[in-house]
Amino acid sequence: MFIQTEATPNPEVLKFLPGREVMGEGSRDFRDADDASASPLAAEIFAIPGVTRVFFGPDFITVGKLPGRDWAHVKAPILAAIMDHFTSGVALFAGDGEAVGHDEGAYEGETAQIVAEIKDLLDTRIRPAVAQDGGDILFSRFDAATGVVWLNMRGACSGCPSSTATLRAGVENMLKHYVPEVTRVEQTL
Structure with a gap:
């Protein structure tokens, strides 16, 4: 098995x-070792000193590390854990391992149509581009009174120094262009 790595x-x-x-459909973000207990692979990666976050995408895994750690010391054990997992045939999740998607909050009438347009743009134009950088971006909520869209950035995008620029210059501009009811985009934490 050959595992490629890419910078983000x-x-x-x-x-x-x-x-x-990896996931096929959807994604799953593990923010700490307690979250990772749902997945033997995520738990194994979190056992590596310096690992701070694990994210499963459709066909990739992104791993975050402590700022003081050098990738030269962390990368090899992560590669070994991934290889061991996929060659062992162990399930990716133990128990409830559902992929996480957009928030499915209840919206009615015109607001429901606006939310559907926002989610469609996210799924067809924005999420594929963000996935290339090892992350994901999910709809959280829309405030029809103010026009604010709240999004959840995950994987490599969560905590990325350029995530604010991505939201403002890319995502916000596109949503405002195609969905005039959108006035601003904010990130949920």
């Missing part, structure tokens, strides 16, 4: 491509 815009996050499906 976030210097503390590296993208691992195992050459096979």
